[in-house]
Amino acid sequence: MLRVSQALRLVHINIVLLRHGLDEVVTATRLFRPLRFLLYLAPWHWFRRDLPPYPVRVRLALEQLGPIFIKFGQILSTRVDLLPPELAVELAKLQDRVPPFGGAEARALIEKAWGRPVEEVLAEFQEQPLASASIAQVHAGRLRDGREIIVKVLRPGIEKTIRRDVDLLFAFARLVQRYFPEGRRLRPVEVVQEYEKTIFDELNLQREAANASQLRRNFRHSEDLYIPEVHWDWTRANVMVMERIYGTPVSQVATLKEQGISMRRLGTRGVEIFFTQVFRDNFFHADMHPGNIFVEPSGRYISVDFGIVGTLTKEDQRYLAENLLAFFHRDYRRVAELHLESGWVPQGTRVEEFESAIRTVCEPIFEKPLSEISFGAFLVNLFQTARRFDMEIQPQLVLLEKTLLNIEGLGRQLYPELDLWTTAKPYMERWMRDQISLRTLVRRSAENWPALVERLPELPGALTRLVDHLDRQTYTHPHSPASNIDAVAKQLQRNNRRTTSALAAVGLTGCATALLLLPQPAHSPPLLVPAAAVTLLATSLALVWRALIVPAR
Template sequence: MKRLRLALRLTRINVILLKHGLDELILALPFFRPLRFLVIFMPWRWVPRALPARGVRIRRSLEELGPIYVKFGQILSTRRDLLPPDLIDELAKLQDRVPPFPGDQARRIVERSLGESVTELFAKFDETPMASASIAQVHAARLRDGREVVVKVVRPGIKRRIQRDMELLYFFAELIHRYVPEARRLRPLEVVAEFDKNLDDELDLMREAANASQLRRNFTGSELLYIPEVEWPLTRREVMVMERIYGVPVSDTEHLTALGTDMQKLAERGVEIFFTQVFRDSFFHADMHPGNIFVNAEHPEEPRYIAVDFGIVGSLNPSDHRYLAENFLAFFRRDYRRVAELHVESGWVPADTRIEEFEAAMRTVCEPIFERPLKDISFGALLLRLFQTGRRFNMEVQPQLVLLQKTLLNIEGLGRQLYPELDLWRTAKPYMERWMREQVGPRAFLRKLREQAPTWSERLPDLPERLIRALDDVSEMRAALSRQSEELEGLRQEQARTGARLLAAGAGSGLLGGGVLVLALQPGAWFSLAGVPVLGWASVVIGAGLLLSGRWR
């Protein structure tokens, strides 16, 4: 049954691609190349169809295929270095202009989730959506107290569609893992599972609201980033209400430039926000495509970012966090040997990897990109060469870092749009060095003292009693050890006495038996004195004495 569902889904995907005139993409796949001759039998080969531009066709295909494919298109839309402009311009529409579902459906979902009618909940609710994305759409509203808010509503039936496509992704990942041994280091099943978890999190707006609250706390009072406030009483799993923000979309560079925005500072602040979220907080916005980022340009010389859509966030465990920070810093310092050592220490490459070879490979790949602005760097070529290097050294993909890599690509894409002259390395290096000093220097020591002070002050009154109890425990342990030592000494002495008895008994038995045997068989064979066999009788007497001695012992 499962294979039948997968076959039907694959058939539908191909039908959608054919419907939008993308049959050349299907026939370009290695699996279908032997069937390219079938193109001559397709009607539109002889009767041309009136088709829109290729970018429009690809965008519409992704929209019809479903949310997973829309997410893929959103990622591609930030990579102007990888795709031609016509495709990028169309894919950018996937960020917030996916075809909406009817507004009356959104109203019914809000009423069902919150248990009251929209007219009772809001002074105003606009059924025409402000923006529509792959997972949810947003409606403008006004609370009873006059505050302007936005209402985010999950698309009806979206969970079932995602599960259907995830089933197909798991199938492909399993095939790759089973039949492509060289691709196992990419850990396709783990990567798909991580993607599945992130999508499931994105469907729960309560989780998104919690993410937004955490990010807002992390940047309270910051001049770099503003996070809107969540209205918790009006938030449920399928509905979230939060403060409405006003800003210029970060992708509208013409408008930002016309306002006199300092584009260099804006790009540099974007880099600082990324590194602050990852390394200071270990909690970062992992869906930073242009549709989710706005700019407050009221003070164009000091532009401030505004973020929305917090369904996908990432975090790092302490070990990955530390290793990643040290990797970045070593990378910025061009200390490729340290990069190689960290990869081995963290287990990202096998323990038997030769450090010198890995160091040379990393230097060859990375050295050409330093001290160059973004516009002069081909990150597509860089990623390809890093992939080839990783394959050579059996480097495994780390599923927990996939979100971070995706976010870094988004940040790089934004920086390329805002200020192509941005030197990413020179911008990030001072921040990383400052962060490392705060982690391992005297300031870090004092900070940890401050953090531990409340705990210590709470436990300090109990310290004398704990100390006395510990000393009593030590005394009891010493007494017990002393008793055990005495018992062990007694056992040792007993073993020594037993060994002596056994030795005496063995020697006595041998001498007694030998003497008796000789006296019985050849009494004259031994030395005799006045006709008496002295040595034979001596052997008997000494043997008997040793036997008696062993018994008495």
């Protein structure tokens, strides 16, 4: 049940919508649909004042409702392919033109965080904000050594405001999970938990600064993306100081064209940057709406606002890459198998039936020119089909999907003919090849080498004890009646095979130890001896696995 405070917040939301003439939004919900006729009896319906256009009313209502609603509007604003153009343009104003709070109040918050007057730290500070967003606003300044900086400061009381709306989301999620037929599959509580973590991480500007530093290292020498430098000496939990950058907002397409920048290259570069962050670095900027992206005259992107970042597990990375490649190649059988292997659909699902359903959705879409395929529309159709098979929502992938939709929307603003699929396909194929390359094998071996060497001296003794244990099992078996002689014989054979495997493992481990301890031969390749030792140890571990776990046939 909703608490009193949550019920009051819900009433307030509906009042704001009604005040801005968005009656149809209120009455479209199942709760209020039976009361739609009351609108015609309401006084404000008879004497309605002149209202701004519908897109303006939507933006004003979202601004008044607070940060979570503003974030929702920012996400929608990037989908010009799914929204009416005039609504997308109006919602784009939510990206950096939310009404600011006072400059004097911002100065007071900064001085409290620093524990000293602004003038002692900065040679110049502008109280008029450069930009104002849902959670923080940005002021320009100059350090005493002459470097230009920006000072980002959190809105006062923002945590309490967000906590109120997140608690309301949790209440709705629990109701959906309890009473809605598909509540278990949609996993709404887990999705809100993921969002709660994301939004509250954004309230810690030291965390954002750390994210910026990581991205800056990842793209330090890149010609595609520039990340500004963080000034850590003056960064606090609610105040961040960062290098000031200059560039053209990515939404100003006409200006970018006047500068001679290739829109096609800019669109494809954005997709490449995203896939590089996801698969090469496993650390991606997850709030890439146009208000956070600028472009240098050279065509290089500049990114700001790093409060929301995402990562994936190695397993999710691999399954995601394989799924995308299978879609690219129209290998629907492999898509169905991957969903089963990853546990995204129940294990009892028939692969052939799921494959047929995916083919039914995808074939009509892929028959179009690739540049006309909307990834957002594709995902919607795919999820609708997956409902039949009780496919569960993956909360850890929601942020990635939202970012990918933003990237596609942004790319098609720049270059309407952007082919997300063709741009991404070579990258995915290259990444998959790299995962099984010799270089990757050597790199991973080098990463695991210290732990392996640390345990290496213990392996011979452990394997010797294993052999002794198996020997005792081989010659001590219970007395059995004649009817069980065959079973006993099979058990003895199994133990003998295990003993043989264990002895071989001891020998191989000894060889690997000797390779590591003896001097390396002159003029031999630097990685030859470690690679040979790793090979012997891998074979030894496989034999141990066979001795301990795999039953002899």
